[in-house]
Amino acid sequence: MSVIVFAETRDQQYKKSTLEAVSYGKEVAQKTGGKVIAVSMGSAADPSILGNYGADEAVTLHGTEFSAFSPEVYAAGFAEVCKAHGGKTIIISNTYSGKSMAGRVAVLLQAALATNVVDYPDTSSGFRVKRGVFSGKAFAYVNMQSDVKVIAITPNSVEIKTYGGSAAVSAHQPSGLPSSSSRIESTQTVSGKVPLTEAEIVVSAGRGMKGPENWHMVEELATALGAATACSKPVSDMHWRPHSEHVGQTGITIKPNLYIAIGISGAIQHLAGVSSSKVIVVINKDAEAPFFKAADYGIVGDAFEVLPKLIQAAKATAAS
Amino acid sequence: MKVLVCMSVVPDTTTKITFTDNDTSFNAQGVQFIMNPYDELALTKALDIAEPSGGTVTILHVGPADAEPAIRKALSMGATDAVRINAVPTDSQFVAEQIASYAKDKGFDFILTGRESIDYNGGAVCGLLGALLNIPSVNVITQLNISGQTASIERDIDGGRETLSCSLPFVASAQKDLCEPRIPNMRGIMAARTKPLQVVEPATSQNHVAYSRFELPQPKQGVRMISAENPEELLHLLRNEAKVI
Ligand SMILES: Cc1cc2nc3c(=O)[nH]c(=O)nc-3n(C[C@H](O)[C@H](O)[C@H](O)COP(=O)(O)OP(=O)(O)OC[C@H]3O[C@@H](n4cnc5c(N)ncnc54)[C@H](O)[C@@H]3O)c2cc1C
Ligand SMILES: Nc1ncnc2c1ncn2[C@@H]1O[C@H](COP(=O)(O)O)[C@@H](O)[C@H]1O
DSSP states (O other), X not given: OEEEEEOOEETTEEOHHHHHHHHHHHHHXXXXXXXXXXXXXXXXXXXXXXGGGTOSEEEEEOSGGGSSOOHHHHHHHHHHHHHHTTEEEEEEESXXXXXXHHXXXXXXXXXXXXXXXXXXXXXXXXXXXXXXXGGGTEEEEEEEOSSSEEEXXXXXXXXXXXXXXXXXXXXXXXXXXXXXSEEEEEEEEOTTSOOXXXXXXXXXXXXXXXXXXGHHHHHHHHHHHTOEEEEOHHHHHTTSSOGGGBBSTTSBOOOOSEEEEEXXXXXXXXXXXXXXXXXXXXXXXXXXXXXXXXXXXXXXXXXXHHHHHHHHHHHHHHHO | OEEXXXXXXXXXXXXXXXXXXTTTEEOOTTOOEEEOHHHHHHHHXXXXXXXXXXXXXXXXXXXXXXXXXXXXXXHHHTOSEEEEEOSOOOXXXXXXXXXXXXXXXXXXXXXXXESOOTTTOOOOHHXXXXXXXXXXXXXXXXXXXXXXXXXXXXXXXXXXXXXXXXXXXXXXXXXXXXXXXXXXXHHHHHHHTTSOEEEEOOOXXXXXXXXXXXXXXXXXXXXXXXXXXXXXXXXXXXXXXXXXO
């Protein structure tokens, strides 16, 4: 019986969400017993470091099959390791890649599946997890009733804990991989930038910015704070910004530590996607904007006057 | 060309979410239910691909009879026919098992779902279906073109985009940017009235999860206002009080 964690990498490094998932796995193992085994696939990152975050062992899968991400192949390889090590609780990050594997892994292991999980499980009677539903408008408690459980944990939901030490590394030779029916032709990543779903700080702006030519201010503030950028739906609909920045009920749901909303009115569909943020700052020239009701800090003012000052102050803070 | 599009029916996006029976069930009173927005994209794309070659697009919903207005909407957008599996959709796994058991011997060239249902946000049906039917699954796609037995697809990945090719049959989930949703026209609405809607009884399947209770987020304590003249104050508070920068 063990806890198995999928250790996702980007640019040959473990993602922050992976460290969270390993810490989550450790916490589960402390309740249910068993070892924590982190599984890395097709990556050159050093798996032994995952020991510091709670992994007892690290298993690697290498080979050309894993050189590009394929949900079919990755899920099959990962499920094989889960079976070989008696995995009962399986932890995957609720990222795009994680989520596209999670369902396949659940089928292969005949497991119960919960995605979008935002907290540690309650194991006092049975196995109950808390997940986000209605796009951030509510939470649900779900009992996972199968022997094996697959949990996709939302980034920024739990803290990374460190334990010292390093994990014992071993390689797994997969035997029953399907041949992939898909082939990746090309990949375009915005390198050096934190993906929105994993960012701890997000600077977001709406129609109040008037036009795409003014976004340099949003980006400058984001850069000074080490933040990712986001926007409201009309902004991406008008192609001022790429759709991948659109947050809300029909966009991405995020839960950063800090969400700064500039020139966004705070419609219910927008709030749905961002209201789980720990701290919300609203900058709007209209004191009656509904967003202020959902905010922790607010500034009533014209973005075109407030932003330059704020950028300057943020740069000064960053430099100090 | 024979395409299947899976549709969930969800509370309208303006719905204020509340719960009843001691927070054990969603309060549907006065709530308007709509076709899941991502499924509108899936259906539109399927129609754009199938129509020119005289293909068919079947719309499938797992749910009770009250979903029929939403199913008619899908038919009025252009779906050829509809199937409703007559069961309460308790969770993504149950739904995927029902869809797979219906679709397994029907010879669909490809299946589209939405990226996620905006009610329970599973984002899981696509991958589950792929594994259950033993076909490739591609999540969050933003472009789809079919030529012969190959699909060329663009999908969102964490922090970027990826172009891939994939052999038919496959299942993919629609993400925003795939297309603009079709708006039904008068002719479509008239035609939808007489299009076939088949009701199928569910296959037996076992529930892996059970929803026990719901909870609303903690309300905010109230907003602390800061003068527009003094944004340094904001940064000071974020650093020393909220401790988030
Ligand atoms: C089915 C459906 C789904 C939707 N899904 C989403 C979603 O996922 N995400 C989303 O964001 N929206 C969504 N919406 C749209 C949503 O209802 C709102 O229309 C949208 O969020 C408004 O965007 P906004 O706040 O940028 O623009 P507006 O509502 O136009 O607000 C602009 C704000 O900027 C302020 N402002 C103007 N000038 C300045 C200035 N110089 N300085 C400071 N402030 C200024 C104004 O006071 C105003 O509050 C959805 C709508 C529907 C119908
Ligand atoms: N009850 C249902 N009937 C048919 N298709 C569904 C149902 N629920 C979800 N789906 C499909 O699966 C997608 C993702 O749903 P989910 O995994 O539940 O978030 C939706 O966009 C639909 O395409």
